[in-house]
Amino acid sequence: MVLLRLRAVLVMAAVVVLAGATPARAISGGEAVAPGEFSWMVRLLPVDCGGTLIEPRLVLTAKHCLDDRPGDGFTVVAGVVDLADPARDTVASVATYTPPGEWFDNDWGLLKLAAPMSLPTLPLATARIDPETVTVTGWGAASWEGEQQRHLQKVELPFLPDAQCGENPDHYDQYLCTRTVNRRSFCHGDPGGPGLRRLAHGRREQVGIVSFGSDCEWENNEDAKPVFTDVAYFAPDIRRASRRLVSGG
Template sequence: MVRRLLAVVVTAAALAGIAPGPAQAAVPRESVVGGTRAAQGEFPFMVRLSMGCGGALYSPRLVLTAAHCVSRTGTNTSITATLGAVDLQSSSRITVQSNYVYRAPGYNGNGKDWALIRLATPVTGLATLPVATNTTYNTGTFTIVGWGAATEGGAQQRYLLKATVPFVPDATCDNSYPDLIPSDEICAGYASGGVDTCQGDSGGPMFRRDASNAWIQVGIVSWGNGCARPNYPGVYTEVSTFASAIATAAASLGG
């Protein structure tokens, strides 16, 4: 299992205009491989986290990300969230510090890969991203976005990249990943490879349009074998499985 979290180096952090985070033991997901540049305001809920992960605004004060991006539940003022800009060096970007982290109870590196980061102050003027509460939208074509490398092992990106990937059935994904947890995880990608999330995209959202043509989050970037390799799709936390637990945790955090 290769987590899609980036061990941020100083040069990459400088490029992105963010402070470097602590080195991570695993090597989880970096940027969208095979993507194109997102337009300013296209995905206003997107968040870049200073430890080298992505996230999405769950509420004006909470960021939904991956459990493997954080170390534990508790007070944490060390994370900087960058929002409101596709260009991480933009003068109009918003930066807010964290004040608390909630990691999924029972997370041990297998499944349950979600966490909430509470911001010190609410963010106004940016859309939040609703999460799927059932499996209705766990099929079809999904959108993935991120600021990480555009090639496996490459450098982080200054500008937000986007791409689309198709749903991969559990039975097919299990052929590539025998340790897949179907109840906790959902797969997406092309059999031919070429388009995928990668190291540093960890924690970012995978989403699609709902019946009202609004964005809804169905996955959280979690892990995979390399990036965009043939027959190795990306593995994402299946958000609908944990929607109730996420909502309960959010309420406890005042968000």
């Protein structure tokens, strides 16, 4: 999969400009995740993407992470925050589903595992409720062209209302927008990972999927607006595709 650089000034342009956009490439300014804190978080190899376990045999990720490989061409690493931990679980994929069309119109996809994983699953948002902040987790690099990280990281990003998201906010009803603060962002290696909203009693639900909008190219004064696929917007489609994929249809 070839990922070209995306300039932040293009991220919020009109639909015609989006046709030339490129997907996000990791977490900058984050902090280490404690073991068990986000136990449904997975790593997709060999594409260096994130994902979430939404059913014992289903991973939700970004469409652009899956499009260029066969359905049995992935390995999922899960159950650890340290990718080198010998206690990690690894499971091969057997099938994928991606919606038709270009990735920037519906950047979500599903991966079916060869065997169920005995790990907690993450609930998905079914209604749009704008959070104050979005939590992002991933093993991506900390800067443009930096190395992928061995330990899972997390970062909080302020939510950005649609009216401040770009020149064509009507087109962004399928996206959630955030903004960087003090070089805190996702970047190379984080696409497909979750954007999370905090619920009561410490619970979380997935409101977004890391999609595009940040290269972490801080040396060139990047002023990024990280963008997530809006999970609630696509929730009916995700549910239907999940049932078909699990049943083998």
